[in-house]
Amino acid sequence: MSVDQNIVRKVASLARIAITDEEAERLTPELNNILGWVEQLGEVDTSSVEPMTAVIPNTLRLRDDVVTEGDQRDAVLANAPQGEHGFFTVPKVVE
Numbered sequence: 001m002s003v004d005q006n007i008v009r010k011v012a013s014l015a016r017i018a019i020t021d022e023e024a025e026r027l028t029p030e031l032n033n034i035l036g037w038v039e040q041l042g043e044v045d046t047s048s049v050e051p052m053t054a055v056i057p058n059t060l061r062l063r064d065d066v067v068t069e070g071d072q073r074d075a076v077l078a079n080a081p082q083g084e085h086g087f088f089t090v091p092k093v094v095e
Helices: 005-014 021-043 073-077
Strands: none
């Protein structure tokens, strides 16, 4: 994709940035270079690269999910403003 000065002015207008004709002329090759780099990145074969969620290896230390004090429903509901049939009662939000 090639960017010309009209497109630079349109993008600046959409971004609500006021630019002069000289600035549009100066930004045109810069934006073309950026788009060229993006096209180069698209050409890289990443089919054998596993997706990652962070740049450093990160493992969570999880504890075993064990019930330590079960059957506490009445004690928990004692803190609720309203309870009904063993559950919290909340006001209706959506009509």
